[in-house]
Amino acid sequence: MKKIFSALCILFLNFYSSGQGKPDRIPNGYSVQTINTPAEVSFGVGGMEFAPNGDLYVCTREGDVWQYETQKKVWSLFADGLHEALGIWIDSKSSTVFVIQRGEITQLIDSDKDGNADFYKTINADWGVTDNYHEYAFGLVRDSKGNFYGTLNTSLSWPGWARSEKWNIGRVWTTGYPDTDGKMGRATKYRGWGFQITPEGKFVPFASGMRSPAGIGISKDDELFFTDNQGDWEASSSLHHIVKGRFHGHPSSLMDHPDYEGKELNEIPIEEYEKRWSPPAVWIPHGELANSPGEPIFDYSGGKFGPFEGQMFIGDQSRSNIMRVSLDKVGGEYQGVIFDFINRLQTGCIRHVFDKDGSLWVGQTGRGWGSAGGKEYGLQKVMWDGNTLPFSVHDVKLEPNGFRVAFTKPVNRMLAKDSNNFQVDRWGYHYHPRYGSPKVGNVKLVPKKVTVSKDAKSVFLEMSLEKNRVYKFNFQKIQTQENESLVNHFAWYTLNRLKSPS
Amino acid sequence: MKILSIILVSPILFLSQLCGGEGIKIGTLHGQLRFDPEIIVVKKGADINLVFENQDEMIHNLLIAKGDSKQIDKLAEKALALKEKGLDMGFIPKDDSIIASIGLVQPGEKAKVSFKAPNLNGDYPYVCTFPGHSLSMRGIMKVVDDPSMVTLEASKAIPPSGNLKNGVIEVGKTPRVVRVHFSGIDSGRSIAVGLPGGFNYLFDAENLHVRTGWIGGFINVNRDRRGRGGGLCSILGEQFTSGSEPFPIRVGDPDEVPKTKFLGYSRSGNPTFHYEVDGVKIEQSTTGYPYSKGLTYTFKMAKQKEDIFFLFDPEKVKLASSTTGQVEKGRLKVQAKNADNFLVSIISLPQS
Numbered sequence: 001m002k003k004i005f006s007a008l009c010i011l012f013l014n015f016y017s018s019g020q021g022k023p024d025r026i027p028n029g030y031s032v033q034t035i036n037t038p039a040e041v042s043f044g045v046g047g048m049e050f051a052p053n054g055d056l057y058v059c060t061r062e063g064d065v066w067q068y069e070t071q072k073k074v075w076s077l078f079a080d081g082l083h084e085a086l087g088i089w090i091d092s093k094s095s096t097v098f099v100i101q102r103g104e105i106t107q108l109i110d111s112d113k114d115g116n117a118d119f120y121k122t123i124n125a126d127w128g129v130t131d132n133y134h135e136y137a138f139g140l141v142r143d144s145k146g147n148f149y150g151t152l153n154t155s156l157s158w159p160g161w162a163r164s165e166k167w168n169i170g171r172v173w174t175t176g177y178p179d180t181d182g183k184m185g186r187a188t189k190y191r192g193w194g195f196q197i198t199p200e201g202k203f204v205p206f207a208s209g210m211r212s213p214a215g216i217g218i219s220k221d222d223e224l225f226f227t228d229n230q231g232d233w234e235a236s237s238s239l240h241h242i243v244k245g246r247f248h249g250h251p252s253s254l255m256d257h258p259d260y261e262g263k264e265l266n267e268i269p270i271e272e273y274e275k276r277w278s279p280p281a282v283w284i285p286h287g288e289l290a291n292s293p294g295e296p297i298f299d300y301s302g303g304k305f306g307p308f309e310g311q312m313f314i315g316d317q318s319r320s321n322i323m324r325v326s327l328d329k330v331g332g333e334y335q336g337v338i339f340d341f342i343n344r345l346q347t348g349c350i351r352h353v354f355d356k357d358g359s360l361w362v363g364q365t366g367r368g369w370g371s372a373g374g375k376e377y378g379l380q381k382v383m384w385d386g387n388t389l390p391f392s393v394h395d396v397k398l399e400p401n402g403f404r405v406a407f408t409k410p411v412n413r414m415l416a417k418d419s420n421n422f423q424v425d426r427w428g429y430h431y432h433p434r435y436g437s438p439k440v441g442n443v444k445l446v447p448k449k450v451t452v453s454k455d456a457k458s459v460f461l462e463m464s465l466e467k468n469r470v471y472k473f474n475f476q477k478i479q480t481q482e483n484e485s486l487v488n489h490f491a492w493y494t495l496n497r498l499k500s501p502s
Numbered sequence: 503m504k505i506l507s508i509i510l511v512s513p514i515l516f517l518s519q520l521c522g523g524e525g526i527k528i529g530t531l532h533g534q535l536r537f538d539p540e541i542i543v544v545k546k547g548a549d550i551n552l553v554f555e556n557q558d559e560m561i562h563n564l565l566i567a568k569g570d571s572k573q574i575d576k577l578a579e580k581a582l583a584l585k586e587k588g589l590d591m592g593f594i595p596k597d598d599s600i601i602a603s604i605g606l607v608q609p610g611e612k613a614k615v616s617f618k619a620p621n622l623n624g625d626y627p628y629v630c631t632f633p634g635h636s637l638s639m640r641g642i643m644k645v646v647d648d649p650s651m652v653t654l655e656a657s658k659a660i661p662p663s664g665n666l667k668n669g670v671i672e673v674g675k676t677p678r679v680v681r682v683h684f685s686g687i688d689s690g691r692s693i694a695v696g697l698p699g700g701f702n703y704l705f706d707a708e709n710l711h712v713r714t715g716w717i718g719g720f721i722n723v724n725r726d727r728r729g730r731g732g733g734l735c736s737i738l739g740e741q742f743t744s745g746s747e748p749f750p751i752r753v754g755d756p757d758e759v760p761k762t763k764f765l766g767y768s769r770s771g772n773p774t775f776h777y778e779v780d781g782v783k784i785e786q787s788t789t790g791y792p793y794s795k796g797l798t799y800t801f802k803m804a805k806q807k808e809d810i811f812f813l814f815d816p817e818k819v820k821l822a823s824s825t826t827g828q829v830e831k832g833r834l835k836v837q838a839k840n841a842d843n844f845l846v847s848i849i850s851l852p853q854s
Contacts, residue, residue: 042727044731061727061731062727063680063681080680081678081679081680081681081693082681083681083682084726084731084732101681102681102690102732103681103690103691103707103708104691104764106766107766111770112770116769117769118768118769118770119766119767119768119769119770120679120766120767120768120769121765121766122707122764122765122766125691125707125708125764128690129690129691130688130690131683131688131689131690131734132732133683133730133731133732133733134730134732135690135732136732156559158532158559180610188690231559287588287589287633288585288586288589291633291634318633318634319633319634367728367729367730367731368535368729368730368731369535369560369634369730370535370632370633370634370635370637370638370639371634372582372633372634374637435561435608435609436561
């Protein structure tokens with residue numbers, strides 16, 4: 001009995017150590033620091049941005065905006081009473097603070113410079129919002145021309161639980177599928193849209209078909225991306241490239257599309273939606289890698305955050321992990337590969353920002369959907385030591401007849417030239433109104449031929465290719481020439497388009 | 503240790519007792535990561551037909567095991583360790599402690615399992631081991647000789663709900679301004695204002711008027727700050743009608759619904775709301791009307807060319823005073839030359 005008890009104690013300790021100490025999986029050279037948030041304050045992070053003076057501003061689900069002097073480690077309240085602020089943007093010259101809350105984009109003005117915002121200026125409030133609790137407004141990014149972008153969640157369509165009488169509007173299940181309650185809908189205008197606010201303050205509906213678009217990110221070339229969550233019409237969690245006019249898959253938003261004015265969306269055959277649909281640039285296999293992805297952020301640290309300059313990082317609210325994406329432009333469109341990066345941090349990761357030293361700050365909330373780790377909220381910082389090169393798959397790029405896999409270090413040639421050391425799973429997904437999709441057409445593949453590059457830092461896997469498929473690579477057997485193994489040995493490549501020989 | 507003892511009276515439980523058979527139903531609470539009920543009682547050694555009905559919008563499973571909460575932690579970790587195999591296995595790990603299990607049940611669907619209740623009386627935990635759910639999705643199956651003799655007690659593991667004491671926001675020496683949704687007030691853009699001294703009101707930033715006033719405590723935001731958030735908040739204190747309809751300020755023509763735009767609010771001193779009505783920029787601040795259920799509005803705008811109207815419902819409020827203008831059928835008409843700065847006080851009439 002005593003033995004059993006001590007065994008349980010050890011398990012118990014392990015459980016906690018994995019949550020609060022070093023993550024189970026983190027590449028060599030990286031470390032995690034936990035930042036103390038204001039004492040006694042519920043601090044569900046909704047957005048983070050650095051001001052030009054180096055102060056961090058954090059807006060929260062509880063409606064506060066907190067300012068953090070990173071050197072002195074002092075928090076002060078800058079604004080409060082906002083309605084679930086889920087995004088923030090700060091002008092790098094003027095230090096002007098903008099937040100997005102349920103009902104509007106707001107400029108927070110501290111006119112007497114006493115450290116508290118005293119005017120809450122409405123920049124735009126032209127989208128609909130009801131008392132339906134799921135009508136989140138996510139953001140906030142701004143392009144080089146001064147346009148803001150954000151994304152609007154669909155309305156929850158579940159009688160009794162939307163906390164609103166407006167639950168049964170805009171649910172789309174289309175012909176041939178059963179009408180079940182678990183659909184998201186559109187209780188008011190522009191739910192399920194990504195929008196643009198011009199520098200003049202005009203609201204422009206920008207892209208439709210979003211379901212729970214919890215994170216939006218922008219590249220230095222003004223390319224926009226958002227993440228969505230698995231659900232009705234969404235086969236899996238996903239990363240999408242936003243282009244004006246694009247339809248991302250969830251049809252409720254089409255109620256506000258001029259092409260569908262006055263039309264009954266449930267009488268339109270699914271084929272029409274599918275034809276209009278732009279599949280995600282990168283599938284984030286649900287339950288396998290992430291359940292509720294948050295904000296995508298590009299690493300422009302100039303190498304201060306390790307060897308992944310230009311790649312994208314995404315946190316997940318359920319699994320509390322950080323993922324890494326390398327995009328691959330094929331036939332003019334983005335697709336690409338996603339890896340696990342850190343698994344896991346203390347609780348759900350939803351917002352990210354790089355500081356000037358190239359450290360990645362991770363804003364966390366574990367409230368509402370169950371986050372691994374179990375903490376209700378938090379703030380952590382991921383740092384690279386500037387020296388240790390981790391052994392990682394750097395990227396996977398498509399070629400006309402296979403994949404080129406680049407590693408951060410030269411690999412053991414004996415291991416790398418054996419095609420049996422590269423196990424590949426391939427599958428697709430349904431596009432349908434049901435909640436999520438099983439894997440479709442799942443097959444196991446082994447490369448026909450493997451070629452190791454001269455410097456042993458990349459391998460070419462020749463293999464049969466099929467479009468609209470996810471390729472999952474297992475590189476577990478690949479090691480460096482010093483017998484170092486990969487910390488994260490899986491890679492998921494979304495192949496939407498084949499590459500034509502140039 | 504019982505942190506909180508609570509007697510749960512479950513209709514499902516009674517049903518199972520009355521029918522004599524051991525049909526048990528466990529559901530899920532929508533959006534809360536909780537089972538419903540969180541405690542069930544079965545007869546020792548009985549044949550149990552358990553139906554698991556998932557009313558949530560997320561996928562869940564159900565697993566009943568021998569052991570205590572640490573054993574549940576262990577099972578949850580084992581389920582997590584299944585990784586990509588987890589989906590196929592319903593996140594049900596292999597473990598000798600498991601008495602019965604139901605794999606992943608899609609939202610809105612249900613599944614059944616039949617099993618024999620343990621022959622040993624005691625508490626047997628149940629849990630959802632879908633990654634991330636196990637901390638809050640837990641319950642207890644009590645195994646007893648005679649279920650009808652049991653008084654149900656459960657220590658309810660309610661996740662912490664933040665720093666506010668039960669969600670109550672109080673007003674101190676300075677005004678509070680908080681965006682909220684209130685039950686029964688249909689505006690997605692409502693802003694609650696609490697003034698020192700106990701007068702409070704709700705400004706509707708979509709329809710540009712004060713929806714209601716109340717005296718006493720300010721607000722409870724507990725339902726907005728726990729779980730998924732966005733829950734309807736409640737007014738603390740004695741509510742009274744503002745007798746106001748949308749867009750009470752009219753420019754020139756009182757019968758024309760104006761074109762409007764909300765511009766924001768100032769929090770220097772008494773909160774002031776800024777908005778535009780037919781191109782006229784207006785600033786509105788509000789205070790309580792002393793010793794009554796009433797409010798005083800101050801309106802400021804630039805010098806006007808057209809008369810300004812303030813509309814109110816004379817069946818709900820009386821116009822207690824105004825610094826200018828004439829009252830006519832629920833309308834206060836303010837001459838253009840006097841409209842740049844005027845005060846209007848309304849008092850709520852007793853409602854039948």
